[in-house]
Amino acid sequence: MWAGETPDDRPADVAVIGAGVVGTAIARALAVQDVSCVLIDAANDVGTGTSKANTAILHTGFDTVPGSLESRLLRRGYELLGDYAARAGIPVERTGALLVAWTPEQVAELPAIEDKARRNGVTDVFRIGADELYRREPALGPGALGGLAIPGESIICPWTTPLAYATQALAAGARLRLRSQVTGIRAGAPEHQVVTGTGVVRCRWVVNAAGLRSDAVDAMMGGDRFTIRPRRGELIVFDKLARPLLSEILLPVPTARTKGVLVAPTVYGNVLLGPTAEDVPDPADVATTAAGLAALMEAGRRILPGLAAEEVTATYAGLRAATADRDYQIWVDGARRYACVAGIRSTGLSASLGIAEYVTGLMAEAGLRLAGRTEPDPPVMPYIGQAGTRPYQDAARIAADPEYGTIVCHCERVTRGEIRDALAGPLPPADLDGLRRRTRVLNGRCQGFYCAATVAQLFAGSGLPVPAAPAGRSPAAESPA
Numbered sequence: 001m002w003a004g005e006t007p008d009d010r011p012a013d014v015a016v017i018g019a020g021v022v023g024t025a026i027a028r029a030l031a032v033q034d035v036s037c038v039l040i041d042a043a044n045d046v047g048t049g050t051s052k053a054n055t056a057i058l059h060t061g062f063d064t065v066p067g068s069l070e071s072r073l074l075r076r077g078y079e080l081l082g083d084y085a086a087r088a089g090i091p092v093e094r095t096g097a098l099l100v101a102w103t104p105e106q107v108a109e110l111p112a113i114e115d116k117a118r119r120n121g122v123t124d125v126f127r128i129g130a131d132e133l134y135r136r137e138p139a140l141g142p143g144a145l146g147g148l149a150i151p152g153e154s155i156i157c158p159w160t161t162p163l164a165y166a167t168q169a170l171a172a173g174a175r176l177r178l179r180s181q182v183t184g185i186r187a188g189a190p191e192h193q194v195v196t197g198t199g200v201v202r203c204r205w206v207v208n209a210a211g212l213r214s215d216a217v218d219a220m221m222g223g224d225r226f227t228i229r230p231r232r233g234e235l236i237v238f239d240k241l242a243r244p245l246l247s248e249i250l251l252p253v254p255t256a257r258t259k260g261v262l263v264a265p266t267v268y269g270n271v272l273l274g275p276t277a278e279d280v281p282d283p284a285d286v287a288t289t290a291a292g293l294a295a296l297m298e299a300g301r302r303i304l305p306g307l308a309a310e311e312v313t314a315t316y317a318g319l320r321a322a323t324a325d326r327d328y329q330i331w332v333d334g335a336r337r338y339a340c341v342a343g344i345r346s347t348g349l350s351a352s353l354g355i356a357e358y359v360t361g362l363m364a365e366a367g368l369r370l371a372g373r374t375e376p377d378p379p380v381m382p383y384i385g386q387a388g389t390r391p392y393q394d395a396a397r398i399a400a401d402p403e404y405g406t407i408v409c410h411c412e413r414v415t416r417g418e419i420r421d422a423l424a425g426p427l428p429p430a431d432l433d434g435l436r437r438r439t440r441v442l443n444g445r446c447q448g449f450y451c452a453a454t455v456a457q458l459f460a461g462s463g464l465p466v467p468a469a470p471a472g473r474s475p476a477a478e479s480p481a
């Protein structure tokens with residue numbers, strides 16, 4: 001058994017399949033309402049799927065389809081997560097965004113985008129001219145003709161978010177069953193039997209939050225309403241020295257197919273360029289490609305020419321769980337005690353709490369008993385952002401515990417104290433990638449060259465099962481840096 005896991009065989013009210021940002025949000029919402037809940041994932045940690053490999057923007061929803069479920073849940077999720085993040089210590093920076101028009105045709109589209117934003121309930125959006133664009137972003141490439149300011153768009157830590165939800169769910173009594181791929185479901189009354197690689201989970205309700213495999217899980221429940229068409233997005237992470245090049249998120253004019261290639265700061269102090277949008281047949285294909293990265297570099301040079309001179313720290317790819325329908329595929333079948341939460345394509349991080357609130361509300365309407373408690377305080381997570389005070393900067397904390405003054409990862413300024421805390425926490429990492437997502441260790445420009453041996457030693461000394469994976473990072477395992 002692994003720390004953080006409690007794979008006992010007691011039946012649960014609800015089995016949530018998929019411990020990404022959506023599944024953990026749902027498990028959290030259920031557990032804090034006294035619903036007994038098992039959170040199941042095939043992976044060795046929470047948040048290892050698309051949830052760790054995205055653009056890390058807390059979207060307002062200004063450009064969604066007005067009237068869609070996505071628009072509604074994203075708007076609600078944006079408000080809920082903004083508040084939750086502030087209380088849980090999840091890094092968020094309220095940078096705002098500029099949507100830049102580079103052609104007369106794109107300029108002509110701006111009024112419609114502004115109108116759409118208002119219809120989506122995002123009213124603090126306004127048009128600006130080229131002079132104002134260059135005043136706000138002097139490093140912007142030549143040729144910008146005008147744009148829209150969207151002050152509410154923000155950047156957020158995609159790693160701490162599902163970790164916070166899962167930590168809170170566990171504290172409220174949820175059970176976590178990792179390394180447990182669901183291979184079949186014997187749906188029945190009065191209980192379902194969810195067959196996993198580590199045994200059978202008995203439950204009254206099944207929630208399908210399996211992301212890229214949600215169509216397969218839906219089929220296990222007898223469904224065939226949608227097919228996931230993975231859409232790969234490749235991204236490039238630039239070194240922290242690139243960060244002064246911009247202060248806001250720089251968005252393109254979106255198309256019907258994609259939000260397009262953006263340049264954004266990250267909460268870790270880097271700059272992110274991407275993503276591409278390419279349909280791929282394999283829901284596990286998170287490889288980056290020479291062609292994809294070349295296309296991004298070309299777009300990046302146009303948007304922010306200074307990027308060309310900056311060092312690339314990492315590249316990675318994530319897969320959007322797209323379907324033939326643009327909108328989220330969410331429904332609850334009360335008679336069969338089944339909730340499908342699928343097709344959460346490009347906005348699931350931002351919408352996660354809105355989705356969880358909506359789904360648990362539908363489940364309650366269908367007969368699931370919620371305690372009706374007022375929302376409890378979230379756990380306070382270790383702060384890994386760049387904008388706030390980190391332990392190595394906190395003299396009082398170092399005085400009380402000198403381990404916070406001992407830096408192990410010099411690129412990212414991660415201390416022994418933070419690594420120790422992560423390894424001893426309620427949801428410890430299963431490998432070095434998990435430790436990276438909890439602390440930022442190994443995430444910097446040296447790629448772990450200087451600290452990997454020390455970090456591996458600390459891991460080995462923690463009493464946790466020693467990870468088999470080497471310290472290095474494969475491109476496929478990358479996430480926003």
Ligand SMILES: Cc1cc2nc3c(=O)[nH]c(=O)nc-3n(C[C@H](O)[C@H](O)[C@H](O)COP(=O)(O)OP(=O)(O)OC[C@H]3O[C@@H](n4cnc5c(N)ncnc54)[C@H](O)[C@@H]3O)c2cc1C
Pocket residue numbers: 017018019020021022023040041042043047048049050051052053054055056057058059180181182183209210211212213214217231232233234275317318319320344345346347348349350351
């Ligand atoms: C390139 C890119 C950029 C994006 N940018 C943003 C952004 O800036 N802002 C934003 O809000 N959103 C963004 N998104 C979207 C967001 O990342 C997703 O909507 C969100 O992560 C989906 O979360 P999830 O929990 O549904 O899926 P996942 O995180 O993929 O989780 C699904 C989980 O289910 C598990 N699973 C699957 N099948 C099984 C099985 N049979 N048994 C057990 N477990 C199983 C998987 O292991 C996985 O952990 C972006 C997405 C991409 C790809």
